[in-house]
Amino acid sequence: MGPSMKSAKKISSPALAERMAKARRIVENSASYKICEGCDSIVVSNVVLCPNCHAYRFDTEDEHVVDQALKIGAREQRSVTADDLV
Numbered sequence: 001m002g003p004s005m006k007s008a009k010k011i012s013s014p015a016l017a018e019r020m021a022k023a024r025r026i027v028e029n030s031a032s033y034k035i036c037e038g039c040d041s042i043v044v045s046n047v048v049l050c051p052n053c054h055a056y057r058f059d060t061e062d063e064h065v066v067d068q069a070l071k072i073g074a075r076e077q078r079s080v081t082a083d084d085l086v
């Protein structure tokens with residue numbers, strides 16, 4: 001019953017709305033996130049290695065996190081792992 005959240009991944013606009021909601025959550029809690037300097041993904045601040053590229057250097061600047069979150073929210077980017085955050 002009801003649409004599967006998994007299959008919604010490939011549908012552009014609901015996925016985009018979802019992404020924007022996540023981006024907003026990140027913006028509101030920017031201190032809890034950081035940006036991977038290897039692949040520009042936003043990851044939760046307690047990870048030691050990036051789950052995508054296994055880099056260990058991160059940008060923890062709140063402003064940069066907010067910036068990046070807004071970028072991700074504004075356009076669809078397959079390389080970004082916003083889905084892994086929640």
Ligand SMILES: [Zn+2]
Binds near residue numbers: 037051054
């Ligand atoms: Zn990375």
